[in-house]
Amino acid sequence: MRDPQGRKICVMGLGYIGLPTAGFLASKGFEVHGVDVNPAVVETVNTGRIHIHEPELERLVESAVRSGRFKAATQPVAADIFILAVPTPFKDDHEPDLGYVEAATRAVVPQLVPGNLVILESTSPVGTTERVAHWLAEERPELAIAGHTHHQAESHETIRVAYCPERVLPGRIIQELVANDRIVGGIDATSTAAAADFYREFVAGKVLTTDSRTAELTKLAENTFRDVNVALANELSRICGQLSIDVRELIRLANHHPRVEILRPGPGVGGHCIAVDPWFIIHSVPEQSRLIRAAREVNIAQPEFVVTKVRAEIAHIRHPTIACFGLAYKADIDDLRESPAIEIALRLAQERNGRILVVEPHIEALPIPLADAGVRLYGAKEALAEANIVLGLVPHTAFRKISRQALQEKIVIDTCGLWK
Numbered sequence: 001m002r003d004p005q006g007r008k009i010c011v012m013g014l015g016y017i018g019l020p021t022a023g024f025l026a027s028k029g030f031e032v033h034g035v036d037v038n039p040a041v042v043e044t045v046n047t048g049r050i051h052i053h054e055p056e057l058e059r060l061v062e063s064a065v066r067s068g069r070f071k072a073a074t075q076p077v078a079a080d081i082f083i084l085a086v087p088t089p090f091k092d093d094h095e096p097d098l099g100y101v102e103a104a105t106r107a108v109v110p111q112l113v114p115g116n117l118v119i120l121e122s123t124s125p126v127g128t129t130e131r132v133a134h135w136l137a138e139e140r141p142e143l144a145i146a147g148h149t150h151h152q153a154e155s156h157e158t159i160r161v162a163y164c165p166e167r168v169l170p171g172r173i174i175q176e177l178v179a180n181d182r183i184v185g186g187i188d189a190t191s192t193a194a195a196a197d198f199y200r201e202f203v204a205g206k207v208l209t210t211d212s213r214t215a216e217l218t219k220l221a222e223n224t225f226r227d228v229n230v231a232l233a234n235e236l237s238r239i240c241g242q243l244s245i246d247v248r249e250l251i252r253l254a255n256h257h258p259r260v261e262i263l264r265p266g267p268g269v270g271g272h273c274i275a276v277d278p279w280f281i282i283h284s285v286p287e288q289s290r291l292i293r294a295a296r297e298v299n300i301a302q303p304e305f306v307v308t309k310v311r312a313e314i315a316h317i318r319h320p321t322i323a324c325f326g327l328a329y330k331a332d333i334d335d336l337r338e339s340p341a342i343e344i345a346l347r348l349a350q351e352r353n354g355r356i357l358v359v360e361p362h363i364e365a366l367p368i369p370l371a372d373a374g375v376r377l378y379g380a381k382e383a384l385a386e387a388n389i390v391l392g393l394v395p396h397t398a399f400r401k402i403s404r405q406a407l408q409e410k411i412v413i414d415t416c417g418l419w420k
Contacts, residue, residue: 012035013084023057026064042072084108101132125280126216140159162192167182177202192209223278237265267416268302271330272335336363341394390407
């Protein structure tokens with residue numbers, strides 16, 4: 001392992017991936033300069049605090065800032081390695097939006113010197129790393145950029161460009177930054193080797209090497225696999241509803257087969273990865289991705305399936321009060337991105353299906369659309385006291401502690417196996 005002393009890392013983006021990555025690298029002895037376009041984020045981080053919820057992260061950031069090895073700013077500085085960890089959302093028509101990646105790439109251009117390494121970690125459509133290299137070459141034609149062979153330069157003088165997708169689970173990011181295998185794909189062999197050497201300095205898992213396009217599609221395939229599997233579970237839940245079969249019992253028994261592992265059904269699929277990444281494949285090769293599109297359509301329709309269930313129950317109640325348990329896109333985190341639970345709560349409120357209460361222990365205020373629609377944030381005990389319909393949307397650990405006795409006189413619609 002090389003001594004990180006003296007090498008500087010510039011991390012572009014201090015969100016759910018960039019901030020843990022920056023704090024962790026600083027804890028390993030690297031000098032880290034974190035960049036975010038939001039001045040409030042920069043100010044928060046520079047005081048050793050964090051703006052997102054993630055176990056162990058605040059302690060890590062506080063220690064890194066106190067050590068002097070981690071500072072945040074709104075602009076990049078000169079460094080040895082630049083890591084791009086910015087959002088890659090899609091537009092209204094599911095076209096990938098690479099605006100943040102392009103902006104981050106062009107922002108680091110003035111700081112580049114021969115021998116630098118630029119690593120894209122953002123989940124991206126196939127070919128994005130090549131576009132990063134193109135943007136660099138476009139802005140700095142005097143530099144030798146990997147993949148642009150019109151420059152003749154020694155390998156140590158080339159700006160090397162590689163892709164290494166994050167593969168961490170929210171709630172376990174700090175542990176998985178170290179433990180998980182990483183996929184590294186460069187624009188060329190020299191870039192691949194340089195990036196792989198860097199990750200081997202702090203990754204305990206395997207560092208597997210390939211080319212950038214294969215690495216990009218590998219990340220998309222991983223999340224697409226989960227999306228398709230969840231779509232199967234959600235479709236089975238609808239089939240079981242028609243046939244009067246308990247879907248969770250069905251899946252439990254089916255999973256006793258040694259080569260079957262069906263995931264659990266739920267109210268839909270959320271988050272910035274599984275609900276988004278399949279569209280990157282569909283947009284690139286629509287004719288070859290019909291199964292992937294069908295799975296997306298099943299999961300997109302799942303919130304309507306849940307709302308229909310609620311409508312059927314409230315039809316016989318004069319003054320319904322519905323307590324929605326959970327807003328996050330998955331258990332025990334505060335991340336609301338693409339959450340189907342938000343869509344369900346908002347639909348119920350907009351349709352005026354009675355009073356809508358939300359219980360979400362990981363947030364302090366409701367998203368503005370929900371608050372504007374008249375939804376109110378409650379504690380679990382207070383919501384149970386007032387509700388006649390309890391809608392389980394997210395399997396937070398805290399919700400599992402609710403006793404069966406507390407639910408006895410309620411109509412319970414459990415979409416995620418909370419109280420089974």
